[in-house]
Amino acid sequence: MILYWDSSPGSIENYRFALGSQAMSLDSASLTFRALHENAAADHLVIGPGVSLESAMGLAEEIRVERPDVGVLLIRQRLDVTTLSQALRVGVREVVAADDQSALVEALRRSRDLSARMAGVSPGGASFGKVITVFSAKGGVGKTTLATNVAALLAKAGRRTLLVDLDLAFGDVAISLHLAPTRTVSEARAMTGHLDLEGLESLVTRHDPSGLDVLCAPQDPGDADRLPPTLVAEILRVARGSFDYIIVDTPPSFTEHVLAAVDVSDLLILIATLDIPAVKNLRVALDTLDALGSPKESRIIVLNRSDAKVGLNPDDVVGAIHSPISVQIPGSIAVPAAVNRGVSLALEEPRHPVSVALADLADREIRVRFGEDLTTAPARRRGLFRSRT
Numbered sequence: 338m339i340l341y342w343d344s345s346p347g348s349i350e351n352y353r354f355a356l357g358s359q360a361m362s363l364d365s366a367s368l369t370f371r372a373l374h375e376n377a378a379a380d381h382l383v384i385g386p387g388v389s390l391e392s393a394m395g396l397a398e399e400i401r402v403e404r405p406d407v408g409v410l411l412i413r414q415r416l417d418v419t420t421l422s423q424a425l426r427v428g429v430r431e432v433v434a435a436d437d438q439s440a441l442v443e444a445l446r447r448s449r450d451l452s453a454r455m456a457g458v459s460p461g462g463a464s465f466g467k468v469i470t471v472f473s474a475k476g477g478v479g480k481t482t483l484a485t486n487v488a489a490l491l492a493k494a495g496r497r498t499l500l501v502d503l504d505l506a507f508g509d510v511a512i513s514l515h516l517a518p519t520r521t522v523s524e525a526r527a528m529t530g531h532l533d534l535e536g537l538e539s540l541v542t543r544h545d546p547s548g549l550d551v552l553c554a555p556q557d558p559g560d561a562d563r564l565p566p567t568l569v570a571e572i573l574r575v576a577r578g579s580f581d582y583i584i585v586d587t588p589p590s591f592t593e594h595v596l597a598a599v600d601v602s603d604l605l606i607l608i609a610t611l612d613i614p615a616v617k618n619l620r621v622a623l624d625t626l627d628a629l630g631s632p633k634e635s636r637i638i639v640l641n642r643s644d645a646k647v648g649l650n651p652d653d654v655v656g657a658i659h660s661p662i663s664v665q666i667p668g669s670i671a672v673p674a675a676v677n678r679g680v681s682l683a684l685e686e687p688r689h690p691v692s693v694a695l696a697d698l699a700d701r702e703i704r705v706r707f708g709e710d711l712t713t714a715p716a717r718r719r720g721l722f723r724s725r726t
């Protein structure tokens with residue numbers, strides 16, 4: 338989100354095209370500082386031409402200390418060397434001329450890219466956003482149910498979350514969340530090799546009830562084969578720079594696209610159900626992952642429809658796969674009913690036993706695992722993991 342500070346706040350209208358309809362206008366340094374302090378989603382400040390250079394420099398210097406993640410841009414009536422050198426000294430990222438709207442658009446794009454890179458790569462080279470892939474080698478076990486609900490819960494909790502539908506031929510994330518995407522992962526193909534955050538953001542569809550961003554599967558199933566697997570790695574790398582969590586829903590087989598996601602995943606959620614084929618397929622999937630060198634500690638097993646009375650019980654599954662079950666999700670008719678209504682059960686009926694299990698999974702196995710302290714006030718919406726490096 339962009340904040341705009343100018344002595345005449347109405348001047349924001351001159352820059353609406355570059356700043357977007359969501360940008361918020363403020364008319365004093367103290368209000369701007371407070372807005373930045375209270376609003377963790379504010380990631381850019383544009384200082385208008387009506388603010389004196391001295392005041393602008395003063396606030397920019399404070400922001401550099403208090404909110405170094407915020408990109409500060411300065412608009413000036415005239416560009417001269419003194420202004421530029423002073424601005425750079427206090428950490429202003431770009432100075433643009435007041436009458437050059439396209440320069441402002443470009444400066445914001447560069448600044449967003451820089452923010453993404455800063456957020457995405459720690460000094461040690463590790464990424465911030467966590468990639469969590471939901472997988473099962475058997476169809477219909479609940480991957481999409483789990484992925485959509487957990488992603489919606491994370492987004493609703495204020496975490497910047499992207500759900501990627503990697504079931505490229507038959508993905509039903511969009512329909513499950515009642516989305517009507519105008520653009521999908523298909524359009525990312527043209528950006529292969531030079532995808533940036535702006536490009537990625539232009540392809541996502543917002544799930545309004547939760548604030549979740551969704552990269553939907555192609556409308557044309559034939560597009561699946563036309564998308565290079567390297568694009569998956571590229572999408573996830575770019576997404577990590579900006580999102581706290583990236584949840585990946587998958588088809589029921591180790592496609593090359595799935596392998597590309599598995600390769601960069603911080604956590605794999607493998608789903609089992611109480612039937613012999615599902616357990617056998619899970620055993621095979623675990624062996625395959627071992628052979629691929631995927632670390633055991635970054636996998637968990639979730640048992641879906643765990644209360645089904647079908648002759649097998651959860652202990653039988655643990656015995657067969659030699660791995661513990663982290664979360665058990667009961668079966669309920671409410672799950673398909675929610676899908677048919679296009680709503681997330683976990684958001685609509687948080688006290689339903691299925692929702693409680695999904696929330697437990699989101700909290701314990703994702704948020705706490707990745708360093709969130711759920712006992713304190715909500716963490717900042719972006720750059721959640723920044724303080725841990």
Ligand SMILES: Nc1ncnc2c1ncn2[C@@H]1O[C@H](COP(=O)(O)OP(=O)(O)OP(=O)(O)O)[C@@H](O)[C@H]1O
Nearest residue numbers: 476477478479480481482589642667668669672673
């Ligand atoms: N806990 C549950 N209780 C009852 N029904 C469930 C439960 N979990 C999932 N379902 C239902 O089972 C069906 C398959 O679920 P889902 O689409 O999530 O599976 P999937 O693994 O994504 O399938 P696919 O491999 O085809 O993508 C859906 O109709 C869903 O509503």
Ligand SMILES: [Mg+2]
Nearest residue numbers: 480481504509
């Ligand atoms: Mg599915």
